[in-house]
Amino acid sequence: MTIHKLPGTYMLRELQDVTVPDAISWQPQTAGWLLLALLLGALALLWLYHRVQRWWQQRYRREALAALRALNWSDAGASLGLFHIIKAVLTHLDPRHAKLFGMALLQTLDNALPDRQPRFATELGERWLVSLVCDQVVLSVSDQLCLVSLCSDWLAHHQPPVHTASRAAEARHA
Template sequence: MAFSTSKAIAQSSEHTPPSSYMLREMHEVPVPDSVSLWPQTVGWQVLGVIVVLWLAYMLYRRVWVWWQNRYRTEALAALDTLGNMQNMTPSERSQALFRMLKTVLVYLDSRHASLFSVPFLQQLDRYTPHSQGGFNTALGQRWMQSLVNPTITLDASEGKALLATSRVWIKAHEPRLGQRDDATNMPEVQDPKPSAKERQ
């Protein structure tokens, strides 16, 4: 009895072909070949290579522009820090602003290391289009005088105006404009050192 039962289970587990007339001639559907993502014709292959090269070039240009202008980001951050330091005196803020802009000028061209006073202001203006305003103004010259004469002090509004002009200059200046021939022939003025009498 047990043998017949196990035989019946084995027979039921075996696959039997369909007896239906409609299913008798059914065949397995073949799986189509996978479609390649690579173009099959030479023209599309050339176009694909051109697109890849163009994308690589655009990525290179973006990285190059970022690398060339990273000093602007650092200068703007330093300018923000300078503007937010409430414990600085107007004289200290004027000196710090001059050193920061002088650092940027020297980074652009080491020949600017000895510039001061009007030549310094003129060189800053050479790097910016005329429509952007400039430093060689009455305020700029008063700023230069305050660096060496302790009796001249810029008020809060003048300090804010200089910071705003500096921010515009950092963002808008074009290094190629400062490399003109007339910039190399510009007279240089050494940074004056306050005398002992002026310090008193």
């Protein structure tokens, strides 16, 4: 076995090993960058908290829309089921709405929409409520489809009532 010998030529005689530089740190060197990163992280967590809170507060809409999609419109009681879904949402928004029926209910539905245009307080809305209490009044298929469209639009776009401190005080004293 032969021992390897360094070359003795004059060109390689002065050759030296290359020194490897220290690794570059990923952590910023100044405290300002660290504070900025912490601030951005805190803002991201705050934004995420508000998004999750909003998602949680709006779950009643998703549940009501899912129940609306699950209604069997070939069943005779589908119109009543639709009424129960809308009534449950109204009662969830404000327990005082539990006793509403008739034109007061239809106007409450219209007032909760952003544009406040009369969509429920119409002839169709009145026929819908009459069909709930009178078996002789039956909604046509086109009326039912229009009603489902109105209700799904209402569930997706209604604005919950603003609860002020005075309303909260009224609720406690009532």
